[in-house]
Amino acid sequence: MKRLITKGLMFGNLIEVSSPALVERYNRALQHLTGKTTTLSDFHIDISGYSPEVGDELGDDLYLNPNGCNRQFILLTTAQKTAPLLHIKFSTSRGILEQFITANEAQLFALTARDAVAGELANSVYEVSTPAKLFDIRKITVEADTIGAHVRDATKLAGLIDRFRREPDAWRDDLLIAEMIGLAKKTGDVTRVPIALPAMGFEQPNFWTSHFGGIYIFRALRYPGVIATLPKQSLGAVPVAPVMDLRDRNEIADWLERNELAEPIVQARGTDVAAILRQKMDFILVDAADALNLDLGSATRSDLRKIAHRLGAGLPEEFLGLAALLRWVEGAGEWPRITSEHPAYFYTLRARAGKDRDLVNMLLAELAPLDVRQMYITHKELFYASYARWSERKRQYVADFLEREYMVDRQGAREALFGPEPAMDETHRPELRDGPRPAHDLVQAVGPWGAVRGRR
Structure with a gap:
């Protein structure tokens, strides 16, 4: 594989992380998501924040993708949107991350200037022990916030400001005012510079997964179908027909x-x-x-x-x-x-x-x-x-x-x-x-x- 790496055919276009500040932010996010940290002073990350060097250090290429079905991510810069996604488990994951970063680029640019953003491509399935469970995956929701919870605190502050404006005697409420001041010190003036990172949902009707040797699931077609890399009998009962394999x-x-x-x-x-x-x-x-x-x-x-x-x-x-x-x-x-x-x-x-x-x-x-x-x-x-x-x-x-x-x-x-x-x-x-x-x-x-x- 060294030949491919040298020629830029593998691990190409990854984002370098070498400044002490970014390494520290990455470790805070890694600790927040996984309970682990890295001792490396420089490494490279893909669009999801996965690093092959950190994966090698931890002995776990899925340290940001537990069970291979709810990928977590760490954003240090919006430049990650042009990076590849390594160790793909679902064909839709990179496109979802790219669309999320593009749709929220201005907010993410401001947030990553002060902290790492961490999140998850969440669905209702937490493990895929059988092929049938793959068919329960229909919608992926992207949820994210900074490690310091700037988005959550900004939402809370916006609610308090609205309450302050609505309640006639709110100016006498010292606890309310103190809480608003405390949050504003952390988030800044959200009335002038709003901070918002709403959850985004993505439908996933047709996709490929590497689970169970590789399966193509097409549900949103005139004639649905499932195509397996391994013999189709290995899938057992699934809710979409016909089921085919590469020999068919x-x-x-x-x-x-x-x-x-x-x-x-x-x-x-x-x-x-x-x-x-x-x-x-x-x-x-x-x-x-x-x-x-x-x-x-x-x-x-x-x-x-x-x-x-x-x-x-x-x-x-x-x-x-x-x-x-x-x-x-x-x-x-x-x-x-x-x-x-x-x-x-x-x-x-x-x-x-x-x-x-x-x-x-x-x-x-x-x-x-x-x-x-x-x-x-x-x-x-x-x-x-x-x-x-x-x-x-x-x-x-x-x-x-x-x-x-x-x-x-x-x-x-x-x-x-x-x-x-x-x-x-x-x-x-x-x-x-x-x-x-x-x-x-x-x-x-x-x-x-x-x-x-x-x-x-």
Whole structure:
């Protein structure tokens, strides 16, 4: 993993905490939330205030996420909103924290100037001992205050001021006046500079969780569904159907099509489809060559072409399917019919625009695991776990490629592969499936590569 850290591919964009004042504030917040402190004089934190160095010192990577279902957070600066979230347990957590900081940025800027802000992404579930309990998680509430309770005291002072103004004889109440003065010394003049940090609620209908090997839960769709990484029987009884696992390729393809969640990359407007296909084919060749212990050379496209010639009839089916599609894209071959049973099928898809775009791309990364670029961008937890199992050759190739081709323009690469970022309030509205389709929309009319045949 040191190679990834050096190249900025892991623990990148974390916030440095090195001043004694910030370290002291962090320790006060840490003591308040967990009863623990750190002896480190400098470390780095993510958007939630989690520090990999502190986690290593404490021997607990979940020291801010007890039971993995109610993440706590420590804010030392509003700059944390651009940092990543490490050790993700729920796919929605980072987005919720970012929206909370953005919506309250002015207040948080003022509060963190004097103290650390600590809080929790709270829900009604305190442990997830069974998969069924995940379905009780529907709304996340963000609650926060400074360690010195400035927000609570400001709310109390505002109430006392209102009482002072309403009650005719309040000016004679020495206890009331003394309490107001005491609170004002701590909060300042809340009539001129109000302090408020109201609890914010976020609906969580569709999400991924790393619990139980990884589960995708889609409830707010026309056709709900659950997709598990482990065999679906391991989930037991859950309140949403159908339940699928990654081996159910036909069922997943059918479900994606019925919900209009995915589209073939050949339909993407303004996209260099040929370049994307070639790069996917390169990744597949590297994996095949590595499995056979073949020398990658400098892993240039010319070197990989030589490897393809050496493999000959042993070329992976994923490679052959994408090669057939590439020939069609470049006008050198017939339209290939790639069914959902074909190993190349999910490599040809990307998520449609909409609020679930990133979640669907995350799922597609699991269904097309040889596309390491998509895996790194959309599913870092899976990428790091996969990286740990790769050979040194493949690790070097992938790290060099991502540093060279992705890190120089991350936003541009994401838009080229997946389209523009969806707006915060963008929603996915499935069209009615009744009635005729436009004649030119042949691919969409019959499914990406012919009608999807789901097993019933």
